[in-house]
Amino acid sequence: MSAPLAVSMGDPAGIGPEIVAKAWARRVEEALPPFFAVGDVRAIGRVWNGPVARITDIADVARAFGVALPVLTIDDAGDIVPGEPDVEGARCAMRSLELATGLVQSGAARALVTGPVGKAQLYQIGFSYPGQTEFVAERCGIARDNAVMMLAGPGLRVVPITTHVPLVEVAGLLTIELVLAKARATARGLDRNFGITSPRLAFAGFNPHAGEAGTIGREEIDVLIPAIERLRAEGIDALGPFAADTMFHDRARAGYDAALCPYHDMALIPIKTLYFDDGVNMTLGLPIVRTSPDHGTAFGIAGRDRANAGATIAAIRMAAAAADHRAASAEAS
Numbered sequence: 645m646s647a648p649l650a651v652s653m654g655d656p657a658g659i660g661p662e663i664v665a666k667a668w669a670r671r672v673e674e675a676l677p678p679f680f681a682v683g684d685v686r687a688i689g690r691v692w693n694g695p696v697a698r699i700t701d702i703a704d705v706a707r708a709f710g711v712a713l714p715v716l717t718i719d720d721a722g723d724i725v726p727g728e729p730d731v732e733g734a735r736c737a738m739r740s741l742e743l744a745t746g747l748v749q750s751g752a753a754r755a756l757v758t759g760p761v762g763k764a765q766l767y768q769i770g771f772s773y774p775g776q777t778e779f780v781a782e783r784c785g786i787a788r789d790n791a792v793m794m795l796a797g798p799g800l801r802v803v804p805i806t807t808h809v810p811l812v813e814v815a816g817l818l819t820i821e822l823v824l825a826k827a828r829a830t831a832r833g834l835d836r837n838f839g840i841t842s843p844r845l846a847f848a849g850f851n852p853h854a855g856e857a858g859t860i861g862r863e864e865i866d867v868l869i870p871a872i873e874r875l876r877a878e879g880i881d882a883l884g885p886f887a888a889d890t891m892f893h894d895r896a897r898a899g900y901d902a903a904l905c906p907y908h909d910m911a912l913i914p915i916k917t918l919y920f921d922d923g924v925n926m927t928l929g930l931p932i933v934r935t936s937p938d939h940g941t942a943f944g945i946a947g948r949d950r951a952n953a954g955a956t957i958a959a960i961r962m963a964a965a966a967a968d969h970r971a972a973s974a975e976a977s
Contacts, residue, residue, distance in 0.1 A: 646677070646971075647754040648705040648714075649963055651956075652744040653683030654759025655737045657729040658941030659951035661687040664759060665694055666953035667960060668713040674957050677964045679757070680705045680714035682747075683740040687724050688715065691947050702752045718743065726947025734765035741776060745783050748932045754971075755933035755963035756780070757956070760941040774808040776936065777927050784930050789822060792829040792928040794902065795912060795938050796962065797919025800892070801902040802911040803830050803928075814907045818850065818863060823871035823904075830902055831880050833928025836973070837966035846891065846900035847872060847884035848910055854887045863906070892918075912938075921954040924962045933966045935959040 651667075654660030664681045665688050667674075681688070685698055695712035699705060708714040718739050722732025741758060748756040758776050773779045781791035794803050805826050806817050827845055834843040847868055848854075851861035858865050868885045875882035883900060890896060891903055892914040905911035915923050915938065923938030937955030945951060 646967075647752060648702065648709070649677060649679035649755045649757055649960060649967075650716075650744040650747050650753035651679050651681050651757040651960070652737070652740040652759055653681050653687060654740075655729055655762045655765065655941050656684050656687035656690075656724045656733045657726055657946060658760055658762060658943055659946050660759030660941065662691040662946070662949070662951045663937065663953040663956040664688070665692040665713055666951070667956045668709075669694060670953065670957060671709070674961070676957065676960055678705055678709040679960055680709075680716055680753075682716045682744040683718055683759075684720070684724065684736050685715045685717045688713070690724055690726055691949070702747065716743070727943045727945075729762045729765045729941070729943060731765055731768050734762060734769050734771075737761045738766065738769065738771065741779065742783070745780055745932075745934075748934075749784065755935070755967040757959050757963050758934065758936040759956075760937065760939060762941050762943070777807070777925075777934075780927060780932075780934050781930060784932060786930055789825045790829055790929045792826050792833060794830065794833065794926050794928050795915040795923055796926055797915055797923045800897055800915055800918055801834075802915050803902055803904045804908045804911040805904055805906050807908055809908075811907060811909075815850070815863060818867050818906055820867055820871045820874070823847075823867060824874060827871070827875050827880065827882065827904060828878075829929035830904065833926075834901055837926065837928070837933065837969060839969055839973075840901050842881060843901040844881045844883060844899065845875070846886060846903045847882065848888040848891055848903060848905040849885040850906040852887070852889075854885045868906075921952050922958040923955055924959045926962060926966070933963050933970065935963040935966075 697708035697712035850863035
């Protein structure tokens with residue numbers, strides 16, 4: 645039997661505990677593979693009255709999963725109040741992420757699914773990463789530029805070339821080498837995790853109308869076009885740069901396997917518009933499989949039984965499929 649998936653619950657005051665519990669409750673109808681949660685079990689009890697099995701050994705997941713949500717417990721998250729994050733909860737989220745990542749690296753779990761965290765609280769306890777993507781990459785020994793945050797829905801995959809930085813800094817950060825690193829990792833990741841052996845990568849322009857031949861900015865001429873030409877020379881099917889406002893309608897999306905966008909919101913606005921309730925964040929370029937629901941902690945609705953578990957279910961399903969594909973490819977080779 646395959647190893648289970650590890651799901652870190654994220655901030656215990658957010659909706660992470662609720663959506664993990666709801667995903668387990670829908671395990672049969674959604675045909676979900678066995679998984680276990682990592683975090684403070686009390687956080688689940690605050691928002692859900694379903695069955696929970698505290699485990700200390702990953703081998704117990706297979707036995708428990710059919711009748712209760714298995715939880716590898718990390719205690720001492722302080723006084724957990726849904727919707728009221730604090731530093732103790734952030735420490736619990738951090739320890740949960742560290743433990744879950746280590747279990748996947750060791751092979752005890754076959755893929756990592758991470759729940760949403762509150763960065764403001766994490767920064768208060770010394771978390772020095774833009775997000776969980778960069779933390780997991782470092783733990784896996786991967787340089788930040790070689791770890792790619794890809795957001796995926798049923799009919800669209802997008803990659804922000806720069807991520808959690810102020811918009812005013814993007815032009816200075818957008819370099820040929822950064823574009824190449826992100827594109828190469830995306831191409832490898834689509835092959836490794838999805839079996840797309842010759843992926844088509846479409847690049848969005850940085851400026852309106854993709855710069856209008858340099859009349860509205862030179863980032864396309866100075867950065868994107870040279871990078872695209874080098875990618876083509878390497879045998880990667882790189883397309884563009886295209887005007888971003890024409891890239892995301894139905895016909896355009898049929899022409900590529902992933903869209904690479906210069907900055908965060910250019911990539912995330914279309915994916916969240918189309919797939920708000922089932923979008924998945926997958927980190928490409930890692931030796932392990934890592935996904936997460938493409939949304940935040942939603943502290944404003946935590947504890948009110950209003951959180952939608954669709955994205956968590958999609959993240960679990962995508963993580964399992966990617967792990968299966970990797971295992972099959974390794975066996976075939």
